[in-house]
Amino acid sequence: xxxxxxxxxxxxxxxxxxxxxxxxxxxxxxxxxxxxxxxxxxxxxxxxxxxxxxxxxxxxxxxxxxxxxxxxxxxxxxxxxxxxxxxxxxxxxxxxxxxxxxxxxxxxxxxxxxxxxxxxxxxxxxxxxxxxxxxxxxxxxxxxxxxxxxxxxxxxxxxxxxxxxxxxxxxxxxxxxxxxxxxxxxxxxxxxxxxxxxxxxxxxxxxxxxxxxxxxxxxxxxxxxxxxxxxxxxxxxxxxxxxxxxxxxxxxxxxxxxxxx
Amino acid sequence: xxxxxxxxxxxxxxxxxxxxxxxxxxxxxxxxxxxxxxxxxxxxxxxxxxxxxxxxxxxxxxxxxxxxxxxxxxxxxxxxxxxxxxxxxxxxxxxxxxxxxxxxxxxxxxxxxxxxxxxxxxxxxxxxxxxxxxxxxxxxxxxxxxxxxxxxxxxxxxxxxxxxxxxxxxxxxxxxxxxxxxxxxxxxxxxxxxxxxxxxxxxxxxxxxxxxxxxxxxxxxxxxxxxxxxxxxxxxxxxxxxxxxxxxxxxxxxxxxxxxxxxxxxxxxxxxxxxxxxxxxxxxxxxxxxxxxxxxxxxxxxxxxxxxxxxxxxxxxxxxxxxxxxxxxxxxx
Amino acid sequence: xxxxxxxxxxxxxxxxxxxxxxxxxxxxxxxxxxxxxxxxxxxxxxxxxxxxxxxxxxxxxxxxxxxxxxxxxxxxxxxxxxxxxxxxxxxxxxxxxxxxxxxxxxxxxxxxxxxxxxxxxxxxxxxxxxxxxxxxxxxxxxxxxxxxxxxxxxxxxxxxxxxxxxxxxxxxxxxxxxxxxxxxxxxxxxxxxxxxxxxxxxxxxxxxxxxxxxxxxxxxxxxxxxxxxxxxxxxxxxxxxxxxxxxxxxxxxxxxxxxxxxxxxxxxxxxxxxxxxxxxxxxxxxxxxxxxx
Numbered sequence: 001x002x003x004x005x006x007x008x009x010x011x012x013x014x015x016x017x018x019x020x021x022x023x024x025x026x027x028x029x030x031x032x033x034x035x036x037x038x039x040x041x042x043x044x045x046x047x048x049x050x051x052x053x054x055x056x057x058x059x060x061x062x063x064x065x066x067x068x069x070x071x072x073x074x075x076x077x078x079x080x081x082x083x084x085x086x087x088x089x090x091x092x093x094x095x096x097x098x099x100x101x102x103x104x105x106x107x108x109x110x111x112x113x114x115x116x117x118x119x120x121x122x123x124x125x126x127x128x129x130x131x132x133x134x135x136x137x138x139x140x141x142x143x144x145x146x147x148x149x150x151x152x153x154x155x156x157x158x159x160x161x162x163x164x165x166x167x168x169x170x171x172x173x174x175x176x177x178x179x180x181x182x183x184x185x186x187x188x189x190x191x192x193x194x195x196x197x198x199x200x201x202x203x204x205x206x207x208x209x210x211x212x213x214x215x216x217x218x219x220x221x222x223x224x225x226x227x228x229x230x231x232x233x234x235x236x237x238x239x240x241x242x243x244x245x246x247x248x249x250x251x252x253x254x255x256x257x258x259x260x261x
Numbered sequence: 262x263x264x265x266x267x268x269x270x271x272x273x274x275x276x277x278x279x280x281x282x283x284x285x286x287x288x289x290x291x292x293x294x295x296x297x298x299x300x301x302x303x304x305x306x307x308x309x310x311x312x313x314x315x316x317x318x319x320x321x322x323x324x325x326x327x328x329x330x331x332x333x334x335x336x337x338x339x340x341x342x343x344x345x346x347x348x349x350x351x352x353x354x355x356x357x358x359x360x361x362x363x364x365x366x367x368x369x370x371x372x373x374x375x376x377x378x379x380x381x382x383x384x385x386x387x388x389x390x391x392x393x394x395x396x397x398x399x400x401x402x403x404x405x406x407x408x409x410x411x412x413x414x415x416x417x418x419x420x421x422x423x424x425x426x427x428x429x430x431x432x433x434x435x436x437x438x439x440x441x442x443x444x445x446x447x448x449x450x451x452x453x454x455x456x457x458x459x460x461x462x463x464x465x466x467x468x469x470x471x472x473x474x475x476x477x478x479x480x481x482x483x484x485x486x487x488x489x490x491x492x493x494x495x496x497x498x499x500x501x502x503x504x505x506x507x508x509x510x511x512x513x514x515x516x517x518x519x520x521x522x523x524x525x526x527x528x529x530x531x532x533x534x535x536x537x538x539x540x541x542x543x544x545x546x547x548x549x550x551x552x553x554x555x556x557x558x559x560x561x562x563x564x565x566x567x568x569x570x571x572x573x574x575x576x577x578x579x580x581x582x583x584x585x586x587x588x589x590x591x592x593x594x
Numbered sequence: 595x596x597x598x599x600x601x602x603x604x605x606x607x608x609x610x611x612x613x614x615x616x617x618x619x620x621x622x623x624x625x626x627x628x629x630x631x632x633x634x635x636x637x638x639x640x641x642x643x644x645x646x647x648x649x650x651x652x653x654x655x656x657x658x659x660x661x662x663x664x665x666x667x668x669x670x671x672x673x674x675x676x677x678x679x680x681x682x683x684x685x686x687x688x689x690x691x692x693x694x695x696x697x698x699x700x701x702x703x704x705x706x707x708x709x710x711x712x713x714x715x716x717x718x719x720x721x722x723x724x725x726x727x728x729x730x731x732x733x734x735x736x737x738x739x740x741x742x743x744x745x746x747x748x749x750x751x752x753x754x755x756x757x758x759x760x761x762x763x764x765x766x767x768x769x770x771x772x773x774x775x776x777x778x779x780x781x782x783x784x785x786x787x788x789x790x791x792x793x794x795x796x797x798x799x800x801x802x803x804x805x806x807x808x809x810x811x812x813x814x815x816x817x818x819x820x821x822x823x824x825x826x827x828x829x830x831x832x833x834x835x836x837x838x839x840x841x842x843x844x845x846x847x848x849x850x851x852x853x854x855x856x857x858x859x860x861x862x863x864x865x866x867x868x869x870x871x872x873x874x875x876x877x878x879x880x881x882x883x884x885x886x887x
Contacts, residue, residue, distance in 0.1 A: 052484055073490030084482035086345040087535040090264075097478055101490040106474070133535070149481070153489070292817035310816045310848070317844035318813050371832050434775055434836030441835055449777070449812050451842050565809055 001028050002060075003075075003157045003188050004049065009057035011041075011048040018044045019055070020212045026157065031183040032190045033199035033220075036209035037233050042192040043081060045209065046159045050078055061157070073101035077153035081161040081192075083146055088133035091145050095121055098152030116152050123178055124148035139166050147175065151182075158182065160191040164198060176202035196237075200224050200246040208232055220246055230254040264534050268543075271532045275546035279327065282553035286323040289560045290314065321452045326556045327549045328455075328462050329447070329515045332507040334548015335541060337522020339469045342476035342537035343500045344399055346408055347527065348585060351508045352519030354408065355415025356391040360505075360512035361442040362419040362426070363387030369430045377453075381461045385509030391415050392501045444571030445516030447556050458510040465507025468499045469541065476537035518571050520578020521548050527585070633742030634696035634717075640684045640707075641700035642669050643864035644721050647737045648698055649675050650750050650866060656741060659692055668829075671860045671868040686710045696740060726788050727758065730865030750867060757870035758792065761877060766794040768880045769801075770822040770855075771815060775836040779810035786824075789862055789869065793876035795822065812845055821883050823849055824876065827858040855879040 004026040011019040018041045026032055034042045048055035051066065061067055062075045077098070085094060098120065099113040109117070121127045124144040129137060134145050143166055150158055160179075164172045172195070179189045180202050193199045199206055199220065206223040208216040210232045216223045224246065229237045235250040287303065288296045292314055302311035303320065333351060340349040351357045363383035367373040373380040398411035423442055427435045475496040478486035487493050511518075525547040526540055533539040552570070559568040637652060638659045639645045645664040648657050649672055662683055663669045664676035682688050686707045689697060697718045699708055712718050719740055724730050731751050738747020770790055772780040780786040781797070781804025790797045798820045799810060815823070825840065839845060861872035 047484070050484075050488055052487055069487070069492050070490035073488060076488070078485065078488035080482060080484040080488075082482060082484075084345075084480075084485070086480045086482075087530070087537065089480055089535045093534065093536060094481070097481060097489065100474065100478055146481070149485075291811045291814045294817070310819055313844045313847055314813050314816050317842070317847065318816075369832055369834065374833055430832050430834065432830040432832045432834040432836070434830075434834040435832070438835050449839060449842055451844065453843060564811075567809060567811075 002026070003028060003062065004190070005058070005060040006049060007058045009045070009048055009055055009059065011044050011053055011055035013044065013053070018212050019048060021057070022209075022212070022214060024207060024214065024217060026188050026190060028156070028186050028188060029183050029204075030188045031179050031202065031204045032188070033203035033206045034190060034192045034209060035194075035196065035199055035206055035223075039211075040209040040232075041212040042209055043161055044212075046078070046161055046190070046192065049159065050076065070101050073153070073155070075155055076157045076159060077150040077155040079147060079150045079158070079160040079163055081165075083139075083142055083166075085134045085142060085146075088135045090131050091126055091134050091137070092117065092121070092130040094134045094145055095126070095148045095152050098149040098154075101153065101155075116154050120148040120151035123151055125174075140168060140171060143167055144171065144175075147178075151178075156187050158187065158189045158191075160189065162192055162194065164191075164193065164195060172198060180204075196224060196229075196248045196250065200248040224248050268533050268539055271529070271543055272546065275529075275543060275550060278550045279546050279553065282550055282557065283323050283327055286326055286553050286557055287315070287319050289557050290319055291560070291564050317451060318449065321450055321455045322447050322556070323553070324455050325447050325450050325458070325515060326553045328459060329511040329518065330521060330549040330552025331545040332462050332465065332511040332548070333518060333521035333552065334525040334544035334546070335466060335469050336504045336508050337548070338526040338537070338540045338544035339472055339476065339500055340504060340522070341526055342479060342540070343472065343496070344395075344408060345479060345482075346399075347589070348409060348523070348582075350520065350523035351388075351504065352517060352521075353416075353523060353582070354391065354395045354412040355419060356388045356395075356504060356508050357512050357517035357519065358416040358419035358423070358443075359387035359391040360384040360509045361387070361517045362423045363509065364513040365423045365426050365442055369426055369432070369435055377457060381457055381510045381513045384513035385461060385505050387419070388509035388512070389501060389505035391419075392504050396497065396501065440569060441516045443517055444569035444575075445512075445518035446559075446567065446569050447515055448567050450514055454514040458514045461510035462507045465503045465505070465510065466545070468503030468506065472496050472499045472503070473538035473541055476541075480537065516569075516571070518552070518574055520574045520582065521551055523585075524574075524578050524581050525551055527581070634694075634740070636692070636694045637696045637698065637741060638682065638689055638692050638694040639664075639698045640682065640689065640703050641698065641721065643700060643723070644698035644737070645676065646670065646672050646864050646866055646868075647721075647734055648741070649679075651734065651737050651743050651746050652741055653743060653746075656743075658694065659689075667860065669860055669863055671864075671866070671871075686714075690714055690716070698737070698740075723785070724865040725783055725785050727754070727792070727865065727869075729785075730754065730869070734866070754867045754870070757867060758873070761870060761873045762792045763794040763877060765791075765796060766880045766884050768795055768821045768883045769798050769819075770795040770824050770876075770880075771798045771810065771818065771820040772824045773810065773815065773839070774826050775834075775839070777809050777811055777815075777839045778807050779804060779815075780807055781805050785862055785865060789872050790824070790876060793873045794880050795876055812839055812842055816844065816848055821853065822879055823854050825854055825856050827856045852882075 002025050007023045009019055009022040022045060036042055044053055047053040049059050058065060061072055095117050096109060099109055099116060102113060103109060121130060124147050126145050126148050134142060147163060164175055167175060176198050182189055183204060203220055206220050207214055208223050208228060215232060216228055226237055226239060229235055234254050236252045236254050238249045238251055240247040288299055294311055299315055302308045303315035306312045337350045341347055363386050364380055367379045367383040394415060395408055395411050398407045424439050427439050475486060475491040478489045478491050483493060526544045529543045529547050530540055533543050555570050555573040558573055559570060562568060635656060637648060637657050639648045640661060642661055642663040645660040657679060659682045660676050660679045662681040665673055665681060667673050670676060684704060684707060689711060694716060697711055697716055699718055699720055701720045701722050708718050721733055724733060734747050734750050738744045772786045779799040782800035783805055787797045787800050798818050857872045857875050862869050
């Protein structure tokens with residue numbers, strides 16, 4: 001079943017058009033990595049899908065075009081790039097905010113909500129500091145708390161903007177495994193990723209964005225080719241296999257790419 | 262959850278404080294009337310002059326002290342949550358000053374004599390303009406510096422225009438009343454003022470209360486809040502409209518009273534686990550308690566001098582404000 | 595102080611052609627001083643009370659200017675008379691150009707202006723605000739002397755005294771409070787107190803120990819239960835919060851039974867025979883209240 005269908009999406013920030021007609025669909029069980037160089041339009045694409053940035057084109061979420069905000073919030077969770085926690089609220093309460101779309105008016109969280117909160121905290125290993133103020137945690141711990149908040153939302157589709165940034169390798173890999181696990185359970189994840197190694201190893205599908213256009217869309221092995229990485233990122237890469245998985249490691253600038261410096 | 266029972270305890274303690282201070286306010290005044298006599302006169306109406314004093318002078322004063330204080334505490338908590346900035350407050354953001362200007366323009370031109378509702382409406386309009394300007398200046402990220410600078414500019418401009426309007430009045434007393442509009446007072450306010458301002462304050466409270474859940478979500482930033490299903494345009498409308506209605510009406514009858522909206526949410530935030538939604542009722546009660554206490558003090562310290570409320574709130578609030586800036590100066594810019 | 599001001603004027607004096615005018619000006623100053631012994635012919639008043647005393651006492655043509663307040667019906671009881679004179683606004687330059695040989699001013703008139711005029715060699719006579727009818731008599735007599743109109747001054751004093759003789763009454767036991775904008779009440783030692791006494795009223799503020807003026811909050815007023823509340827007939831073109839005390843529901847309820855008596859300010863801001871009108875109004879009110887008891 002298709003969870004997200006984007007067709008001919010255009011978006012501009014100020015005078016500059018950032019997305020020039022993007023079309024793709026995401027089905028249940030997919031873990032899609034959104035990759036591309038800086039300024040390719042990855043963040044804008046996620047925001048345009050959510051309606052946070054004005055856009056032209058069609059976005060169908062679930063089977064609705066532009067669902068009402070609360071309906072949309074039950075279908076899509078979003079993890080913004082900026083990790084903001086304005087007040088020293090406890091970790092548990094931050095995670096509980098993910099239940100907002102499921103709670104009418106001023107209702108208190110019920111059993112199902114508390115279960116979702118506990119399971120999300122367990123998944124992101126933040127239970128130990130559930131009663132501590134989220135603002136007192138380290139950057140990596142805060143990142144995990146915010147991911148737990150998105151997980152608690154229990155939406156079938158998650159859009160995540162640089163979720164792995166600032167995490168140590170163990171937590172990066174753990175996070176990618178959690179996303180892959182969500183996909184196995186039938187949810188879908190679309191994540192902007194800069195770490196091509198992580199993208200290659202864990203995503204079921206990659207979409208390569210360059211200058212607001214999709215230049216490649218397919219299995220990691222088909223997208224992460226030396227040729228495409230040279231033309232889009234301007235880098236030479238080592239591509240290899242280890243324990244049956246794909247290894248991608250950019251190691252130098254490609255000649256005449258214009259990315260010198 | 263243990264923090265919920267602690268939250269209930271905080272609300273109960275604050276409510277008790279408000280009730281006690283309200284009674285103390287009723288019992289305080291230049292006419293020496295015993296507490297029992299004053300309450301009997303208030304309720305029964307036997308003693309003509311004392312009943313008049315209780316019902317027409319002290320009761321409206323206590324009611325306004327409670328309502329104006331609640332308005333300032335509540336709107337301070339909402340503005341801080343909405344702008345995600347601990348320095349936001351109606352006084353510092355210039356909202357009280359522009360509301361004063363609106364009120365001054367209707368009172369001293371005589372418009373409010375002909376059409377009394379013009380008074381709260383004009384103050385509301387003034388306050389609304391200020392909130393919108395501050396909101397526009399703050400941008401998406403709610404940067405402290407731009408918010409405070411916008412507040413300074415608005416306060417200075419509104420203060421100057423207020424002073425101009427008062428200086429141009431043919432009434433020789435008008436020019437001296439700048440003090441009232443800049444520092445606020447509840448002296449000899451009447452039930453007329455209560456009936457004019459109360460409906461707008463209550464309307465404002467309802468609008469502000471409806472932002473509670475969205476303010477919680479805004480803890481994680483505007484994008485996250487929007488993705489959690491909160492219509493931020495609606496939240497903005499409620500926060501701006503609610504602040505304008507309640508602070509506008511409060512200022513129209515009591516003048517601009519600073520720092521209550523800053524100090525009260527700050528003191529109470531740690532006690533309610535920093536949740537913006539829980540801070541709202543607590544700050545409303547705390548603001549009411551603080552203003553009632555200040556209004557009792559101005560009557561006790563110098564009964565014959567008609568001290569202004571803003572003098573007391575600033576003596577507590579300004580050092581507090583400086584301490585906040587000192588504490589947060591590394592993250593300010 | 596005065597010497598230094600003179601030096602300042604010397605230093606500020608322009609050089610060149612203007613310097614040639616200097617001897618002429620000095621001569622004029624000396625002549626003005628010399629002429630002061632005779633009755634002054636060009637009298638200018640800078641205070642609304644001296645305005646009215648001068649208008650009552652001066653000979654035709656002797657008074658050259660009165661203040662703009664003399665034509666304001668709020669503060670002046672002699673508006674019609676004042677219309678015959680050019681008005682001044684108490685500015686030194688304006689007064690100096692009228693070339694007065696005597697200026698009458700109040701002790702509360704802007705000190706800087708008075709000093710400047712004196713430094714320019716103009717004779718300025720200062721008058722304190724009056725607090726009693728004795729003060730009023732004394733000041734009228736003094737104006738008479740200054741203007742060389744002792745006979746006319748005696749007539750005015752006689753008019754005042756015969757009026758007082760007719761109106762003054764012993765204490766009626768009726769209590770009253772003079773209450774004005776911003777809830778200010780007038781206590782002992784004020785002209786208001788004197789007028790109230792003459793009209794047979796007991797000034798509650800004076801009885802409670804208030805000297806001069808003090809704020810008497812509405813609440814205190816109600817608790818003191820005065821029989822009468824004496825207000826001004828202050829009407830301003832535009833409202834101010836200062837007058838909110840008069841529209842407060844508690845005040846309106848208290849005075850609803852005819853407890854408020856209005857005495858236009860103009861009758862007792864300054865003391866003169868027209869102050870008899872204030873006595874008359876208060877006495878009538880006191881008698882009505884006394885009779886009602």
